[in-house]
Structure formats: structure tokens, C-alpha cells
Amino acid sequence: MAQPDEPQPPVVPSCPLPSKICDVARSERPRSCCGMAMAGFRTAKYQLPEWHRRNAGVCYEAVTAGERAERGRAEAEQLVKHAAASAQRAQQRSKATLGQRLQDVHFWRMELQKEIMELDSETKLLAAQKLRLERALDATEVPYAVVVDNLECRERRQPPDLVIDEVERQLLKEADLIRDIRDLLKRTIIQAATQIRSNRIQKENCELDWSDKVETYHIDDKCVGYCTDSTNVQFHPSSVKFEENASTPKSWAQFSHDNISRAEQEKLASVQLRSLINSIIRDASEDLRMQRAATAEALDARCRELDEAKLRLEQRLGQILKDIGKEEANIANLKKAIKEKEAHLKVAHTRLYDRSFRPNVELCRDEPQFRLVSEVEEITVFLEALKRKLMESEQNLKNLEETRMKLEKEIAVKANSIFIDRQKCMSYRVQYPVDLEVASYKQ
Structure with a gap:
């Protein structure tokens, strides 16, 4: 029996033992070789020590289960606190990372937007220069028609004056100059059109990249705003994976850098082409002006020479x-x-x-x-x-x-x-x- 100073075990109501315990108890009791008529009554009952051990075992199991449950509750509470803190820290880190990512996306978005605006402005300036080339080309039609008409008119000079004089040499030189200028202007127009096309293609590439950056910025900005109190959050188990075609931060930044670099190259080529167009138009205008002056001077000198020759002929005729x-x-x-x-x-x-008619000797x-x-x-x-x-x-x-x-x-x-x-x-x-x-x- 338990001592008076020891705590009494809790009273556990009697309950039928599991079949496994009954089987074990039956198997532990020695079988009697006699009294076969009372075997059934003896095997269905427990001994008193067995009953005490059974009650003590049940009480021990209850105490052990309670202690185990208490330790589980303490561990669960600790785990809850740790999981909450860890989840909060992870969420903050993710939010900070998303915020940094937003800054990166915003930086490249602004750089692309700036490049798009500059490339668009440069394309408009180049288009204006191309229009100048076209107008200059149209303006050469009249001088060329004038030179051709002058040559055709001078072919109607009569043979004595049908000579290869300085005027004709200057007119032929002027015609060749105008043809060369027209060919140069046509080639430059084609070059300008090609450059405009390249500018627009690169601008379109930058716009696509910029559009993706804008959409990404909105997505990440929305993600930054999510919290545990948000009503539009839900489970998406299938999203917890890396896409096969996903880029790396290095390749992502390099892609935008390459787009901006190519845009800068096209912009620089466009600026150089605009400067070349200015030089071409200025030089062509100056060459044409000088040749026009030379032809006019030759014509004026030839007219004076013809006047002098005509005057001398008229004096000689008089x-x-x-x-x-x-x-x-x-x-x-x-x-x-x-x-x-x-x-x-x-x-x-x-x-x-x-x-002779005098007669005789009178002759x-x-x-x-x-x-x-x-x-x-x-x-x-x-x-x-x-x-x-x-x-x-x-x-x-x-x-x-x-x-x-x-x-x-x-x-x-x-x-x-x-x-x-x-x-x-x-x-x-x-x-x-x-x-x-x-x-x-x-x-």
C-alpha cells in the first residue's frame, strides 16, 4: 500500500482491458494439470496484484501523456512565436528586396524613357533633314533644265559660230556637277531613310522593354502592398518554382543596357548623318553657286566678244x-x-x-x-x-x-x-x- 505522505494517484475508473493485455495475462498464468472442470472460470479473472499493477500502469501512462502534451504545448507555443517572427522577418526582407527591385526597375524604366524621347526627337530632326534633302533635290531640277536648255539652244548656232568655246565647257561642267549633286542627294536620302528606319526599330525595341518595365513595376508595386490583412491573397502552390526561360539579374540588366547602348549608337549615327547632310547641302550649294557664276561670267565674256566681232564686221561691211x-x-x-x-x-x-579712096597717086x-x-x-x-x-x-x-x-x-x-x-x-x-x-x- 502507498505511504500516507506520498501523493495518492488519481482514481481511474475501471475499464475493460484491451484484448492484447488479457491475452498476455492469460498466457502468463500457469496452466493447472488438474481440475479441468474449473479452467474456464479461472482464466477469465485477474489476480489482485495484476489489478494494482494495471491501475498503476494506467496512471503512469496518463501522467506521461500529460507531461508529453505539456511539453508539446510549450514547444508549439515556442514554434508559433518563432514561426511568426521568422515569417515577419522573411516578409520584411522580401518587401525590402521588392522595394530595391522597384528602384532598379524604376531606374531602367526612366533611362529607357529618356532614351526613347531622345531617339524620337533625333528621328524627327533627321526626318526634317531628309525633307531638306528632298527639297534640295527638287530644287536642282530647274538648274539642270536651264543648263540642258542652254546647251540645246547653243546647238542651234550656225556653223561658223558652232564652236566648243568656254561657255560650252562651263555649261558641260555645270551639267556634270548638277548630275553629281543629284546622285549624291539621292544616295544621302536613301541613307537617311535607312537611318530613320533603324532609329524607329531601336525605338520600338526600347518601347517594348519600357512597356515590360512599366508592367513589372506595377506588379512589384502591388506585391509590395500585400500583407496578411490583404483580402486578395490566396494559395498558389504551382507558382513556387523558377521558370525555365527566366532571366538572371545580370542578364536582365544587360538586356536593358544593350538596348540603351544600341539606341545611343543609332542616335550618334543619326547626329553624324545630320551633320553630314548639312555639309552636303552647304557644299553643294556653294559649288553650284560658284559654277553658276563661272558660267555666267563665260556667257557675259562670250557675248562681249560676239558684240565686238559683230561690230568689227559691221564696220568692215560699211x-x-x-x-x-x-x-x-x-x-x-x-x-x-x-x-x-x-x-x-x-x-x-x-x-x-x-x-583709102584717094585716086591714083594721091593715095x-x-x-x-x-x-x-x-x-x-x-x-x-x-x-x-x-x-x-x-x-x-x-x-x-x-x-x-x-x-x-x-x-x-x-x-x-x-x-x-x-x-x-x-x-x-x-x-x-x-x-x-x-x-x-x-x-x-x-x-
């Missing part, structure tokens, strides 16, 4: 006309002199003829007869000389007339050349654009 008048008067005088000499010859011939070779014969010979010599001189004068008059016609033709040719160079070429060149660079800004 002198030839005077010579023709004098020669005609000389021919008239020669004819008059021949006619007078023929009259004298007729008189001498008549005298000789009449004297004498006297002094008058010799004088008349000498007179006939002398007049005949003069007549032949006068007739030769008349022929020479008539030939000279013919030559003078031919010279007059040549001079008149040359004067007409010079007048035609002057009309072509001064009235056709120089007057048409007034439509020439003053400055190609200025024309590139006109609407």
Missing part, C-alpha cells in the same frame, strides 16, 4: 559698201572712157577708110596717114588696157559683192549667236535658284 560704190563708179568711168575711146577710134578708122603715105595709123594703134592699146581694167574692176566688184554677202551672213550669224547667248541663255538663267541651301528650307 567699208565694203563704200568700196562697192567706188568700184561701181570706177566701172562706170571705165565704160565711159572706153566708149569715148571707141568714138575716137571710129573717127580715126573713118578717116583712114575715106582716105600717098603722107604724114597724116602715118599719124592716123599711129592714132589707131595708140587708141587700140588704150582700149585694150581700159577693157582689161574694166574686167578687173568688174571682178573686184564681184569679189566685193561676195565679201559683202559673206560679211552680212557673218553679221547675221553673230546676231543669231548673240540672241541665243543673251536672250535665250542668259535670260532663262534668271530662273536659276539663287541658293540651294536656302531652297532646301522653302515649303
Whole structure:
């Protein structure tokens, strides 16, 4: 029995033992070799010591279970506190990490936005330069048409003046210069269009990256706002994994850096191309202006030269006309002199003829007869000389007339050349654009 100073075990109501204990109890009791008629009553009962041990065992198990439960409650309480603190710390760390991530996303988003705006502005500036190139190209059509028209007009010069002069060389040089300028402008327009296309492609890439950053920022910002009191949180077990196509922080930052770097390269190329376009238009305008001045100077010098030549021809024609008048008067005088000499010859011939009828001895070779014969010979010599001189004068008059016609033709040719160079070429060149660079800004 228990001592009085020891605590009494709690009273446990009697309950049937499990079948396992009953089986064990039965198996521990020795079987009697006699009294087989009472075997059934003996095996169904316990001994008193067994009953006490049984009660003590149950009480011990109860005490042990209580202690175990108390330790479990203490451990559970400690675990709850630790789990709560750990979860709070993890949530704070995750929130801080998300906040840092938000800063990174915001930084790259702003950098991309800045690059997009700068690239868009640069593309607009390059498009304006491309429009200047197109206007400059259109402005070269008039000078080229003027030069071609000048060359075609000068082809209508008459053969004596159809020469390869300085004006034609300058016009051909001007035509070649305009063709070269037009080819250069066309190539530069194509280059500008290609650069604009590259700018827009890179701008689109940056915009896609920026759009992803904006969406990511909104998602992470929403995630930062989540807490245990949020009403829109729920379990998503399948999300606790890394996607196969997920990027790393290094590759993520490198992707945006590469986009910005390529945008900077395109922007730099665009700026250089704009500077090149300014230089091309300025140099082309200056070259065209200088060549235009050289051609105009050659035309002006040629017109002065033609004027001087025409003036000299006109002066020579005036002198030839005077010579023709004098020669005609000389021919008239020669004819008059021949006619007078023929009259004298007729008189001498008549005298000789009449004297040939003198009778008999009167037909004498006297002094008058010799004088008349000498007179006939002398007049005949003069007549032949006068007739030769008349022929020479008539030939000279013919030559003078031919010279007059040549001079008149040359004067007409010079007048035609002057009309072509001064009235056709120089007057048409007034439509020439003053400055190609200025024309590139006109609407």
C-alpha cells in the first residue's frame, strides 16, 4: 500500500482491458494439470496484484501523456512565436528586396524613357533633314533644265559660230556637277531613310522593354502592398518554382543596357548623318553657286566678244559698201572712157577708110596717114588696157559683192549667236535658284 505522505494517484475508473493485455495475462498464468472442470472460470479473472499493477500502469501512462502534451504545448507555443517572427522577418526582407527591385526597375524604366524621347526627337530632326534633302533635290531640277536648255539652244548656232568655246565647257561642267549633286542627294536620302528606319526599330525595341518595365513595376508595386490583412491573397502552390526561360539579374540588366547602348549608337549615327547632310547641302550649294557664276561670267565674256566681232564686221561691211560704190563708179568711168575711146577710134578708122579712096597717086603715105595709123594703134592699146581694167574692176566688184554677202551672213550669224547667248541663255538663267541651301528650307 502507498505511504500516507506520498501523493495518492488519481482514481481511474475501471475499464475493460484491451484484448492484447488479457491475452498476455492469460498466457502468463500457469496452466493447472488438474481440475479441468474449473479452467474456464479461472482464466477469465485477474489476480489482485495484476489489478494494482494495471491501475498503476494506467496512471503512469496518463501522467506521461500529460507531461508529453505539456511539453508539446510549450514547444508549439515556442514554434508559433518563432514561426511568426521568422515569417515577419522573411516578409520584411522580401518587401525590402521588392522595394530595391522597384528602384532598379524604376531606374531602367526612366533611362529607357529618356532614351526613347531622345531617339524620337533625333528621328524627327533627321526626318526634317531628309525633307531638306528632298527639297534640295527638287530644287536642282530647274538648274539642270536651264543648263540642258542652254546647251540645246547653243546647238542651234550656225556653223561658223558652232564652236566648243568656254561657255560650252562651263555649261558641260555645270551639267556634270548638277548630275553629281543629284546622285549624291539621292544616295544621302536613301541613307537617311535607312537611318530613320533603324532609329524607329531601336525605338520600338526600347518601347517594348519600357512597356515590360512599366508592367513589372506595377506588379512589384502591388506585391509590395500585400500583407496578411490583404483580402486578395490566396494559395498558389504551382507558382513556387523558377521558370525555365527566366532571366538572371545580370542578364536582365544587360538586356536593358544593350538596348540603351544600341539606341545611343543609332542616335550618334543619326547626329553624324545630320551633320553630314548639312555639309552636303552647304557644299553643294556653294559649288553650284560658284559654277553658276563661272558660267555666267563665260556667257557675259562670250557675248562681249560676239558684240565686238559683230561690230568689227559691221564696220568692215560699211567699208565694203563704200568700196562697192567706188568700184561701181570706177566701172562706170571705165565704160565711159572706153566708149569715148571707141568714138575716137571710129573717127580715126573713118578717116583712114575715106582716105583709102584717094585716086591714083594721091593715095600717098603722107604724114597724116602715118599719124592716123599711129592714132589707131595708140587708141587700140588704150582700149585694150581700159577693157582689161574694166574686167578687173568688174571682178573686184564681184569679189566685193561676195565679201559683202559673206560679211552680212557673218553679221547675221553673230546676231543669231548673240540672241541665243543673251536672250535665250542668259535670260532663262534668271530662273536659276539663287541658293540651294536656302531652297532646301522653302515649303
